[in-house]
Amino acid sequence: MPGKIEDILVGDQTYPGAQEAVAAEWGLDRPPVVQYLDYLWRLPHGDLGTSYAMRQPVASVVGDQLWPTVQLTLAAAGVAVGLALAVAVGTAGRARPLRALASVAELVATSMPVY
Incomplete structure (x- = not known):
């Protein structure tokens, strides 16, 4: 540069x-x-x-932002676990096409790059 x-x-x-x-x-x-x-x-x-x-x-700049980062991480993990449980319970014992649709949605969400 x-x-x-x-x-x-x-x-x-x-x-x-x-x-x-x-x-x-x-x-x-x-x-x-x-x-x-x-x-x-x-x-x-x-x-x-x-x-x-x-x-x-x-x-000190990094230390000041450490706790907000931990809070955000825990909130995101909670939302992710909640959504995963909802999809798992919602598709358990259901027709194969519904489970396949949920699997495709999960694969697409996991494969998308994080920006």
């Missing part, structure tokens, strides 16, 4: 040395291998770095 991340981070600041200051602040003035090794060193210590957009530690 053309351009440098410093250009994005500097934004509208046009004072002399702005790009160099941003590069030094974020460690972008070091070689990529050194940046990567530094990241690998900090990763097991729980330091995921700082968000460019939010200017907050990434670990």
